[in-house]
Amino acid sequence: MRKLALFDLDNTLIPFDSDHAFGQYVAELGWVDAQQHREQNEAFYRQYKAGTLDLAAYLRFALQPIAGRDLDTLHAAHAAFMRDVVMPQIQPAARQLVERHKEAGDLCCIVTATNTFVTRPIADVFGVEHLIGVELERDGQGRYTGNWVGTPSFREGKIVRTEQWLGEQGLSWKDFDQIWFYSDSINDRPLLEHATHPVVVHPDPLLAAIAQEKGWPTLDLST
Template sequence: MRLALFDLDHTLIPLDSDHAWGEFTVRLGWRDAEAFRRANDGYYQAYKAGSLDIHDYVRFATGAVRERGLAEGRRAHERFMAEVIRPAMTEAARALVRRHQQAGDTVIIVTATNAFVTRPIAQAFGVEHLIAIDLETDPRGEYTGAIAGVPSFREGKVARVEQWLADRGLRWSDLAHSTFYSDSMNDLPLLEKVHEPVATNPDERLQALAQARGWRILNLFE
């Protein structure tokens, strides 16, 4: 097996889907604009700095859907896809995914954004396999605000990919080749694990590290 792993936000799409979803709920009137944006921007800055409390953030990020209910949340997400995500999906990113698929690679999106937000985005890219933050549900099937299992964040991305492989009777050593595309230093554990790390639209810290280590640097959105 050959794996092509992709981060999502600022890697395959030129925005943060979780942050954008939060802004979209403000547009819908589901949140007080000023208070929500202050908190949302604060979490985003913490993510970029590598200091995000992922459990605290997920409780915050799922608040609107938990209050409105999953059925209404899904209807709103269809509008979100049409109005925000699909217009942002570039042909360069689509073509990169297709090239790996046509080469016979198994493509997986590995993201620290929750599966409610990202599953439809993975489907829009034609990607079957998604490793995202899974959300705990209550007996009614509604989200509780807690994370189910290991969050696919920082070192957790490595653990979740290893679990994906183990579910198929595989280990890293069984792979013929593995590539991971990411923009962020938060993904350094997985970048260091694969055969071919690709700094994709990298932030300043990852750009400097990639240059120092001789990693390939790819800019999809120029």
């Protein structure tokens, strides 16, 4: 029996939103007008939680602080973000969930709406090779331009991007007897409904109501 295990990242494998947190972090670094950036960051996060996020507007906002910035500076800042923000919050139960799927021989992939600059090092902490996130455009010197490429992995885009990734592996949905997907967010309803085994993790109120209606199991990774 072949199984596919897909994991949302923010507020699922990690108990916070890495995109939102990195926005707070760049404000602390002084890369942006701190007060204005924090206010906009909070406004977009409220939209996200309500399922009403204008993704293009949010991406233009979130990617502006890293656009054109020296890569060494970016990587040093991200390493500090990992040390100060990410690593102290990773829960053993989340690591154990991923390890159970890996040890069972399942094909594992993190599917997140956060960009790959922020999330690749976090996926590495969980030992997950395959990561689907918002892919970022680079200029001739390798610096980020502030734009993105391809379909963003958000809402229905998570299905599109996962299908593309599977195709690159010479696979498709039908090659799996079981498709697991773990998520907290109402924005992930399309992929949860596509999975044979949807599991909600610390669900937001909108998703919790749907999970109760549909009988989807709920998982707590905070202990």
